[in-house]
Amino acid sequence: MITDPNCGSKQYQDSLVAKYLDRGAHTISYLSPKWALYCDSLIAACPNIAYAYQQKAMPLIKCGDYAKAFPLVDKAVALDANRWLAYRGFLKCIFTKDYAGAIIDFQRVAKLKPNGREMDHTYAFYEGLCEMETGNYKRAEAAFNYDMLLQRGTTGQGEIHFNSLCYAGILALKREQYAQAQSYLERCLKMYAQHPEANYYVALVYRAQGQEALAMQHFNASQRALIGGYRLNEDNIFYANYPGQITEYEVVQALKQRGN
Template identity: 80%
Template sequence: MGKWWPLFLSLLGVAQVGHAQQQPAQDQAALAKDCSNKVYQDSLVARYLDRGAHRVSYLSPQWAQYCDSLIAACPTIAYAYQQKAMPLIKCGDYAKAFPLIDQAVALDVNRWLAYRGFLKCIFTKDYAGALTDFRRVAQLKPQGREMDHTYAFFMGLCNLEMGKYKDAEADFAEDMRLQLGADGRGEIHFNTLLYAGVLALKKKQYPQAQTHLERCLKAYSQHPEANYYLALAYQAQGKPALARQHLAASQRALIGGYRLNEDNIYYANYPGQITEFEVIQAQKKLAD
């Protein structure tokens, strides 16, 4: 018995090594199967994003490394591609960012199509492309929102910037209708009123522009753009004193740090967004 015991142990060791060598292949097969499981996907997101990328700066190389690890573990998680693209978007590297966003849309169109339309509208100024995305997602989710706004809001911005004023007017009217709700008691976002006012100003409908912009200022009195464009509406109606008053208010707001109050204004300019330069130029024109 003593002679056979070492041989038995050596054979057992060989069997265990063989089992260990087979284990990675089995694990890989299990992981591939589990990748379609939502619970498993959530566990990967928690591991690589919640407890990984989101604990470092998005400017750190580690952010992309965590995203790459998540994609390697499960290449069908759309959120991984969007998160990898996010720092690139904020840094203006759209050429690298948009293929990742396109992949996110391909994997989860309901979640990321409107987001891509938003990026096209605000970041890259691809208004025609943004319109295409928002029209498509509006059919999928008629009551949907992106960045706290209806899809009609962004469609209105696109048409406004493209000079399609009749379409923009219809879009902003639909945006207001959706915000008011079926009972008509909802609140209209102050930036909807801002852009409706800008649109009326471009159409030289000055009293209507004044109405929209005054309503905007009731909701957000320090709004720099609303004060600025209201000043232009007053100036066009031959009311220089009121124009000067609102230009001064716009300048004070800008100096005080007030802005459009949209989350992404630090990374991209919204349509019609102003700086103190525009205010000073308008003041000089009034003084002439």
């Protein structure tokens, strides 16, 4: 229950966020116990600020304590679905692998904010990942196509994110559509030549077609990229594995299979 009548004022809420988060929690490590205390103080002062619950949940998410984090995220969504519903869908897709739940969230938020984005990607991008990971390849293809359509924009000239191309390629590989997979993955590599996953999966495409020299070239490029510190370039790869994300282990195993 809101006890302070000022909590209905956006200006008052902003002043509390500045006090307890901007000049409080955000001045220390999110691993500090004081982080949660700052968030609790903000919630006690104004329990209707959705951001307070999301910020309290954030360290728990990064530490993998989803059981404690998600009730807080759910509270943030209940208070401000327009801002936090897509975020919850993202967490379900990438962190907890609740693909069915993520799709529901993204389809719901798409009605609130058509063509919106979360973490640099369209909602359709995440729906594509979820459908791909659950084996619904036709729906995944439709989602990835829509994702790329949205990125092209009304002029049709917008740049497509390299990871959209990468995942469209991975999906095509899963469907044994090798020409299409090669096209998507090579386009990804033109944008980001050191992309470890794109190099790895296009190598699998070449191997499947008997082009072992090209396969080895890209497996080696993938390994060099990983050793050099190149990654998917998604902000949260340090806290959760993205679909299809690889390590050097997978590349080494693929290199050992040469000629088998």
